[in-house]
Amino acid sequence: MxxxxxxxxxxxxxxxxxxxxxxxxxxxxxxxxxxxxxxxxxxxxxxxxxxxxxxxxxxxxxxxxxxxxxxxxxxxxxxxxxxxxxxxxxxxxxxxxxxxxxxxxxxxxxxxxxxxxxxxxxxxxxxxxxxxxxxxxxxxxxxxxxxxxxxxSGVDRPQRTRSSQPQMHAVFPPHLQGQAGEEHASELKQTKRLEFKALGKPDEFPAFSRIFGPTDPGLVSFHVATEQLTQIAERARQEKSSVNGAVGAAQLLALQAAFGDGAPKLLSQVHATDLRDTLVHPIDHSTPGAYVSMITSTQLVDGPASFWAVARGLTQDIRRQLQRGDGHQFFRLLPPPENFPPTPEGITAFADMIGKWPLSNMLSNAGRLPELHKAAKISLRHVSFALCPNPSVVVFCTASTYQGRLTVNINYEKHRLAEPVLRQIAATFEQQLQGCATL
Missing domain, CATH: 3.30.559.10 (Chloramphenicol acetyltransferase-like domain)
Structure with missing residues (x-):
């Protein structure tokens, strides 16, 4: 071993x-x-x-x-x-x-x-x-x-048993492990409180209901063609942003438009962040494992004219927080799992905690995926993923790129967000992203 x-x-x-x-x-x-x-x-x-x-x-x-x-x-x-x-x-x-x-x-x-x-x-x-x-x-x-x-589909490859992978926290950089990690988390917690106070509380989306209960999920999708995605990537580089920043900005502008009053809004977006490249031992994607964390960025969104400012703000803020260790420390900043035993009472206490979190939106981008082997007797049009949002998340959006084509899935919970509102958000999201290269 x-x-x-x-x-x-x-x-x-x-x-x-x-x-x-x-x-x-x-x-x-x-x-x-x-x-x-x-x-x-x-x-x-x-x-x-x-x-x-x-x-x-x-x-x-x-x-x-x-x-x-x-x-x-x-x-x-x-x-x-x-x-x-x-x-x-x-x-x-x-x-x-x-x-x-x-x-x-x-x-x-x-x-x-x-x-x-x-x-x-x-x-x-x-x-x-x-x-x-x-x-x-x-x-x-x-x-x-x-x-x-x-x-x-007929691809012949040798049998290959993968090694069991370690806990994510066990392969953090040394300064984020043990007592040093606890001290870093304590300092970071105070810093983030000051940052939150300076920014202010994000605006609450009036059409959203924070309710628990039976889940009734919904999922809508759209695609960005290869040529269009290439243009978005080039414009993002010019704007000192990224494709991920552009997707995030389009999502936030769609939410701001759905408020319906045309006023600027302070909106939070939680980015699922892959930490594999930051660990002390290389962990690849060749076998399933959960090596992701969350980083939250809050931006002032003020209509289409603010698109690239929001995209740039998201890109730079996420990079800054990742370098600071926010992604590594996310789970350590929460109450430890031992506070929530796997009992009905423990689950209720955990649900109460997440129900009090500031309202946000989520984005998870799997990036460019490898292509199917040429010997396969099938063809694929799109590869993507989806996840239902929790009661403090208006929509959970995912992005994946396969053979140069981007798929965006917009996931929502029908008890919390009415389908007509979601359809409006999805249409504006697609419109903003498809047109951002020429803004």
Whole structure:
């Protein structure tokens, strides 16, 4: 075993435990989605899923609660990945949204499910994997999705068992571990309080209701073509921003427009941030693992004329906070998981905490994904992912780029945000992003 490996059982770290608690308080599973065509028989999918379980350690793990309330990853049973075969209804995205929020029980193995939805045309389909967020993040799950599709479509590769990966917090830079890390977190907490006070409280979106209860998720999507995305990237470089900053700005301008009064708004955006490149040992995306954290940026949004100022502000602020250690310390700045035992009372206390967070919007960008192997007997149009927002998040938007095409998924909860309002936000979001290169 190398110093980058770990064995089961092992305790969930702060981030993994946070995702488990969040899923109990408000659905937090996520789904990775491939839209394609070509032969994808059920038997081949089952064989590819079984092979994935034999090669990736966390695909045979379960989560258990010990007597002291600590959550652990343990080796689970030999249950195969459940594969659902369905026919597309009026909107297959809504079918996937409903599958996404079905919870995983304590002790359940595996913490991943699969679904193939057959479309109306002769060979078109959607293939998706649903994950418990404690075992994967958007990029590592997307790479597994592509790997499974390759194996199911005739790509011949040698069997390769991956090593178990360590807890994220165990491979933080030395100054963010142990007592030094605690002292850094304490100083950072005070700094962030002063920053929050100076900025002021973000504006509350009047059309949003902070309610818990049964989850009724919704999902809408749009795409940006390769040529248009290239133009956005070039303009972003000129503006000292990034494509991610442009996507974030388009999202915030869409929210500001939905207020309906035309006034400037102070809006927060939480960015899911991949920390792999900042760890003391290299952790790649070749096997599922949760190595993401959250960084919040608050910007003054004042209509289309502010687009690139907002995009630049997001890009620079996120980079500044990442270098400062905000992403590494996010989970340490929260009350420890031990404060929320895996009981109804503990989950209620956790739900009360997140229900008091400032209202925000979320953006998670998986970046450019690898392409399917040329030997595969299928073709893919789009690869993306989706996650339902919690009660303090108006919309959870995700972005993925496959073969130069960008897919944006806008995820919402119908009890909290009415569909007509969401459709207005989605239309403005797409309009702002598609047109930003010529602003």
């Amino acid at each position: 190398t110093n980058q490996e770990t064995h089961l059982p092992r305790p969930l770290d702060r981030g993994e435990a946070f995702f488990w608690l969040l899923d109990r308080a408000s659905a937090n599973n996520f789904v990775v989605i491939a839209e394609g065509e070509g032969p994808l028989p059920e038997a081949a999918l089952k064989a590819a899923l079984a092979r994935a379980q034999s090669e990736h350690p966390l695909l045979t793990a379960c989560i258990t609660a010990h007597d002291d309330g600590q959550l652990y990853f343990e080796q689970g049973t030999d249950n195969p990945v459940a594969l659902t075969i369905a026919t597309a209804e009026a909107d297959w995205r809504m079918q996937l949204a409903q599958l996404m929020v079905q919870p995983f029980a304590l002790g359940e193995t595996p913490l991943m499910r699969a679904c193939r939805i057959d479309l109306g045309d002769a060979s078109g389909w959607v293939f998706a994997l649903v994950f418990h967020h404690s075992i994967a993040d958007g990029r590592s799950a997307s790479q597994l999705l592509l790997e499974i599709l390759e194996h199911a």
